[in-house]
Amino acid sequence: MKDQRDARVATGADWIIPILGAVFATYYLISIKDLDWEAKVSGVFCAVVLFLLIGIFALRTVIGLARGTHYVEWRSLYESRKLGSVRATLFLLTVASVAAIPYAGFTLSTFGYLFLCFLVLQKMPARRAALIAGSLALFGFVLFILILRTAFPQGPFERLFFALTGL
Amino acid sequence: MNLSFAVLADQFLLNFSYLWLIVLATTIGIIIGAMPGFGSANTIIMLLPFTLAVDIEVAMIFMVSLFVASHMGGGITSILLNIPGNGGAAATCLDGYPMARKGLGQQALVLSFVASTVGGVVTAGLSIFLLPYIARLAFYMHSVEMVVILLFGITLIASVASDNMLKGLIAGFLGLLIGAIGADHIYSTPRGTFGMIELYDGVPLIAVLIGVFAISEALKMMENDSVLDESGLEMMRKASWKQTWEGVTMAFARTWHMVWTSLVGLVIGIVPGAGASIAAFVAYQQSRLFSKTPEKYGTGIPEGVIAPESANNGVTSGDLIPMLVIGVPGGTTAAVMMIVMTYHGVQLGPRLFIQNPGIGYGVFITMLVAYAVMLFTTLPLTKYVSKLVLIPTPVLAPIIIAFTLVGAFAPRGYMFDLWLTLLFGAIGYLCRQTHFNVVALLIGVILGPLLEANVMRALRISGNDPWVFFSSTVGNVLWVALVLSLLLPSVVQWRRNRAAARMAAA
Numbered sequence: 001m002k003d004q005r006d007a008r009v010a011t012g013a014d015w016i017i018p019i020l021g022a023v024f025a026t027y028y029l030i031s032i033k034d035l036d037w038e039a040k041v042s043g044v045f046c047a048v049v050l051f052l053l054i055g056i057f058a059l060r061t062v063i064g065l066a067r068g069t070h071y072v073e074w075r076s077l078y079e080s081r082k083l084g085s086v087r088a089t090l091f092l093l094t095v096a097s098v099a100a101i102p103y104a105g106f107t108l109s110t111f112g113y114l115f116l117c118f119l120v121l122q123k124m125p126a127r128r129a130a131l132i133a134g135s136l137a138l139f140g141f142v143l144f145i146l147i148l149r150t151a152f153p154q155g156p157f158e159r160l161f162f163a164l165t166g167l
Numbered sequence: 168m169n170l171s172f173a174v175l176a177d178q179f180l181l182n183f184s185y186l187w188l189i190v191l192a193t194t195i196g197i198i199i200g201a202m203p204g205f206g207s208a209n210t211i212i213m214l215l216p217f218t219l220a221v222d223i224e225v226a227m228i229f230m231v232s233l234f235v236a237s238h239m240g241g242g243i244t245s246i247l248l249n250i251p252g253n254g255g256a257a258a259t260c261l262d263g264y265p266m267a268r269k270g271l272g273q274q275a276l277v278l279s280f281v282a283s284t285v286g287g288v289v290t291a292g293l294s295i296f297l298l299p300y301i302a303r304l305a306f307y308m309h310s311v312e313m314v315v316i317l318l319f320g321i322t323l324i325a326s327v328a329s330d331n332m333l334k335g336l337i338a339g340f341l342g343l344l345i346g347a348i349g350a351d352h353i354y355s356t357p358r359g360t361f362g363m364i365e366l367y368d369g370v371p372l373i374a375v376l377i378g379v380f381a382i383s384e385a386l387k388m389m390e391n392d393s394v395l396d397e398s399g400l401e402m403m404r405k406a407s408w409k410q411t412w413e414g415v416t417m418a419f420a421r422t423w424h425m426v427w428t429s430l431v432g433l434v435i436g437i438v439p440g441a442g443a444s445i446a447a448f449v450a451y452q453q454s455r456l457f458s459k460t461p462e463k464y465g466t467g468i469p470e471g472v473i474a475p476e477s478a479n480n481g482v483t484s485g486d487l488i489p490m491l492v493i494g495v496p497g498g499t500t501a502a503v504m505m506i507v508m509t510y511h512g513v514q515l516g517p518r519l520f521i522q523n524p525g526i527g528y529g530v531f532i533t534m535l536v537a538y539a540v541m542l543f544t545t546l547p548l549t550k551y552v553s554k555l556v557l558i559p560t561p562v563l564a565p566i567i568i569a570f571t572l573v574g575a576f577a578p579r580g581y582m583f584d585l586w587l588t589l590l591f592g593a594i595g596y597l598c599r600q601t602h603f604n605v606v607a608l609l610i611g612v613i614l615g616p617l618l619e620a621n622v623m624r625a626l627r628i629s630g631n632d633p634w635v636f637f638s639s640t641v642g643n644v645l646w647v648a649l650v651l652s653l654l655l656p657s658v659v660q661w662r663r664n665r666a667a668a669r670m671a672a673a
Contacts, residue, residue, distance in 0.1 A: 014334070014601035020594070021341045028344060028359040035358065038626070039351035042619040043358055046347060050340040057333055077600055079390065087386045091593070094382070094568050098585045110569050117565035121389075124562075136566060144573050148205065149213060151580045152573075 011061050012072040018054045025050050086121060093117055105155015106145060111137035174524045175295070178532040181224060181525075186540070188225065189232045189533070193541050196236025201244050201252045203377050203574035207237035208499040215507070223511035223526060230507065231530055232537040234500050235287055235483045238443060239541055242279040242476050247272055247555050248394070248567060250381040254372060254613055255443025255479040258323075258451040260380065261606060262464065262471025269467055270395055270402030273553040277414025277546060278472045284542045285422070286429030286477030290484040291534035293433065298520075298528075301437060301488055307641045308438040310624040314636060315645040316435060317618040320445050322653060323452040324607045331602055338603040342611020345370055349616075352623045365583040374575050374584045375612050378591025379598070379605045381571040385564040386596045394556045394563070403557055411549050417469045424470055425477045428454060432478035436485020442498055443482045444613050450478030456652050484534060491519060491527055 025047040032040040064070030078084030097113035104112065114133035118124040124132075144150045145158065146167070154162070161167075182189065199205040211218065211230050218226040241256030246263035259279065266275035294301060308316075324339035325332065348359045349369030360366040393400055418425065428450040435446040454474035455464045464471050486498045494515040496502035508515060513526060520527040555563075575588040598605050629635035637643055 014603075016597050017341070017594075017601060017603045018337060020597075021337060021344075024341070024359075025344060027361075028347070031360070032358045035351070035356050036354060038353045038623060039356050039358065042615075042622065043344065043347040046340050046344040046615070050337065050344060053333065053337045053340060057337065060333070077597070079600075083390055086389050087596075090386060090389060090564060090568075091589075093565075094572075094592075095589060097569070098572070098582075098589060101585070102582060106573070114565050114569055118562060121561035121565070122559060132562075136569070140570060140573065144577070148199075148210075148577070150573060150577045152576065153582075 008068070009064060009070045010073045010076060011064065011070045013074050013077045015061075016077075018057055021050055022054050089120055090117065093120075101155075102153045103155065105158045106150075106152040107137050107141040107157040108155050110140055171524075174528055175532065178525055178529040179536070181529070182228060182533055182536040185225060185228050186536075188229055189537050189540050190544065192229045192232035193236035193537055193544065196233040197240035197243070197541070197545070199233075200237035200240025200256075203244070203250060203252055203373060203381065203571050205574060205577060206253060206499070207234045208503050209578070210237070211500060211503045211507075218507045219510055223508065223513060224529065226507055226511065227504075227526060227529060228533050230500075230504050231487075231533040232540075234504075235480065235534055235537050236541060238287075238480050238483055239280065239283040239538075239545070241479065242283065242472075243276065243552065246275045246279060246472070247553065248381075248563075249384045250567065250571060251376060253443070254376065255447050255482065256475070257376065257380075257444060257606070257609055257613070258447040258475035259472060259479075261451065261475075262467050262469075265465070265467030266469075266472065267467075267553075267556055268395060268399055270399030271410075271467065272403065272556055273406055273410040273549050274414035274417060274469075275467075275472050276549040276553055277411050278418050278469050279476045280542060280545045280549070281415060281418035282425050282428075282473040282476040283480040284538045285418075285425040286432060286480035287483055287538040288535055289426055289429050290433040290436075290481040291531040291538070293430075294484040294488060295528055295531045298488065298492065301433070301485075307639075309639070310621040310628070311636055311639050311642040312645055313438060313621040314618065314625060315642055315649055316438070316449065317445065317614050317621065318649055319452060319645075319652070320448040320614050321610065321618065322649075323448050324610050331604070334602055335604040335607045338598060338605070339607040339611045342608040343615040344611075345375070345608075346612045346615025347619060352620045353627065363583070365579075365581055365587075369616055370612065371575075371579060371584055371587070372613060373578055374587045375591050375609065377571045377575045378588045378593075379595030379609060381567055382588065382592025383595030383599055383605065385567045386592070387599050388560045388564055392559050392561070394560060400557075403553065406550055406553060408550060411546060414549070415546075418473065421469060421473055424454065424473050428474040429477040429481035432481025433485045435478070436482035436498075437488050438485075442486075443479045445617070446478040446482045447475035448610060448614070450474045453652070456655065480538075484531065487530055490515060491530065492517065 028043055029047050032043055061070055065072070078087070093113055093116055097109050100109040100112065111133050114136055115129050118129035118133060119126060145152060195210065196207060199207065199210050210233060218230060237253070238255060241252035242259045242263065243252065245251040245256040245259040246267050249260050249264040251257040251260055263275050263279065266272065324335060346369070348366055350357055350367050357367055388394055395403055431450040431453060432446040435449060451471065451474045454470055455461045458464065458470060486501050487504070490496045490501040490505050496505050505515065513519065513523060572585055572588060575584050595605050598608060625635050626633070629638070637646065
């Protein structure tokens with residue numbers, strides 16, 4: 001039974017990108033409908049070809065499902081529950097870190113992000129995680145903010161540093 | 168343009184007297200080249216107070232060394248982490264990363280450094296002696312010719328997607344449509360921007376690059392404790408100088424490959440507006456096309472690293488030639504250099520080589536010296552740099568995300584770009600998990616807007632006459648080459664199949 005299933009093509013999860021593509025292409029075509037032809041010719045060409053390709057993809061999948069050469073599954077999105085939760089944790093921590101930048105600044109948000117990632121994902125001892133995350137955040141601060149002058153929103157650490165050093 | 172031995176010798180001596188500056192500039196260049204979002208142009212802008220304060224000769228040595236080093240540095244993260252430092256290094260991921268996964272990261276790095284050096288040295292050397300003739304190429308390359316060159320690059324979508332053509336083409340055309348976001352080239356009316364003013368200039372390439380490569384790769388790599396597979400881990404633990412030497416011999420066994428792909432970079436670099444990313448993708452595509460084993464491309468073969476890296480560094484000479492000879496910068500860094508040269512009172516154009524031949528030819532001499540210096544400083548480091556892949560992925564992935572996000576923010580300074588990067592990270596992850604080729608998506612995003620701009624320009628100039636695309640001799644030669652390059656693989660494959668069938672029958 002397993003061998004039979006392995007020989008078939010999995011479908012379901014691979015519909016997300018074509019659906020996103022079709023939705024975006026539809027929105028794109030609506031957004032350009034009143035423009036002059038020069039402004040929309042390339043977009044229309046790409047959108048039409050994209051619809052055509054998605055149509056072929058849909059047809060192939062429907063025929064495959066009808067013939068039994070395809071089967072529906074969503075597992076390839078996360079592979080296993082454990083791996084899925086690890087990836088979700090990493091992504092959510094990243095989202096939280098980006099959301100924190102305007103308030104905490106680059107250095108503190110990077111420190112917090114790396115510290116939590118090391119603690120949760122690598123199960124690193126807290127002291128070691130703090131030390132490595134702190135060193136990396138400081139390195140980032142020196143390289144990106146002091147040397148390369150990246151204009152990140154300043155947080156408490158940056159404000160304190162610039163107030164103390166007068167830089 | 169009187170070229171004399173005395174001028175060249177004088178420039179060589181001058182460069183060697185500033186060897187410390189070349190070492191400093193190349194070190195900075197390699198570091199910023201390896202960091203997505205930090206280009207040589209931005210760095211030179213930040214260091215303008217220095218380049219404006221010192222003599223023009225010193226400023227040029229510094230800027231040119233930094234510029235060429237940034238092109239070389241881009242391949243490091245492409246190979247080790249599947250994260251290109253810049254658009255020009257994106258094609259290096261295709262075979263560089265699979266090599267690293269097999270435990271051949273050290274050899275791949277050496278291949279990249281040697282190919283970069285050979286590419287840079289060959290094109291800089293050629294530029295010195297053939298400058299007047301090479302410069303004329305810029306006059307023959309207009310929007311019509313650019314359209315055909317860009318089509319050469321876009322056909323790579325079909326090549327990289329060969330394992331699943333339909334999904335690859337969907338990814339490629341989705342990329343082209345994403346590339347069409349932003350104000351159009353004629354009327355500047357917004358298209359597909361969701362009403363967001365941050366997208367009026369189009370989707371920022373760095374956000375897409377970091378999202379679909381770095382973020383999605385970081386999420387993907389969590390499936391194992393190491394970037395390497397078991398045999399790769401074993402090989403990397405035993406890494407020694409032997410692997411560096413192996414990389415050198417691998418590279419020089421393909422010397423002709425390095426030379427001709429660097430010439431692709433030189434020619435594309437000369438065209439103002441065409442950049443390293445086009446050159447690298449076109450060189451990779453051409454390399455695959457003329458290979459006897461095209462099916463091996465993408466699995467981690469030396470040619471797949473050599474072709475984009477040689478072309479990426481062949482571009483450096485080509486980028487500067489139009490600026491020096493006709494006063495039109497070939498790229499952003501060349502434009503910044505032009506500002507510094509103008510500030511120092513240097514007159515660009517043909518008169519430069521009469522009034523200041525030392526500066527004109529000195530640029531290429533600096534390139535030769537900088538590449539030689541880089542080879543000797545980078546090769547010994549490959550053994551240590553390649554160990555980066557031994558860091559456990561739960562530690563490596565967050566570090567990659569934290570530092571590459573800085574690169575997404577740096578070019579424009581918008582928080583919006585960080586959110587966009589995360590969105591593209593999620594899209595990239597979905598693509599990878601469901602086998603939609605992310606390189607095809609990226610090719611579409613990079614080359615789509617350039618193709619559209621050139622098609623529109625050609626049509627505008629010709630009064631919307633579609634025959635304009637077949638109106639120039641150079642363009643028609645390129646069309647024939649494009650058609651041949653699309654047909655040849657099928658013809659060769661058909662002949663091979665027929666020969667194999669005959670052999671089997673016999």
